[in-house]
Amino acid sequence: MRLTDFWSRMHRHFGEAYAESWAKDYVIAALDGRTVEQALADGVGAKQVWRAVCTVVDVDPKLR
Template identity: 55%
Template sequence: MRMTYFRELMETEFGGVRAASIARDHVLSQLGGRTVEQALAAGFDAKDVWIAVCDAYDVPPARR
């Protein structure tokens, strides 16, 4: 998944401000105790990060 698409998905699902806050502040156990930004910087695949966010925030399957 391209980073631009990942960012688009985040902003569409959560809105720009909340998406940025989630990416910066929310620590996800599925990402080894990292935030979205930390996981992406560490080389995690954006699709795996998106799935972790979806699981944490109960995003419906149709929008995953």
Template identity: 65%
Template sequence: MRLTVFWNRMNQQFGEAYAASVAKDYVIAALGGRTIEQALADGEPAKKVWAAVVATFDVPARLQ
């Protein structure tokens, strides 16, 4: 998954402003207690990070 696809899905799920806030502030256990931004900066694949988002939030099937 490319980062552009990842951010597109984040924006569809949360809206642009809230997506940025979730990525910066929300700690996700499935990412080792890191935020989305931290996990991506550490080199985690966008696909793995998106899977953690899907597992954590109520993401509609069309975005999974």
């Protein structure tokens, strides 16, 4: 998954403004206690991060 696709899915699920805030603040256990931003900055793949997001929020199956 490309990073642009990841952010597109985040924006579609959370909304344009909230996606950025959520990615910055919400800690996900499946990402070793990191936020989305931290995991991506540490080199975790966008697909792995998206899967982790899907485990903690009810994402529309069309976006999974």
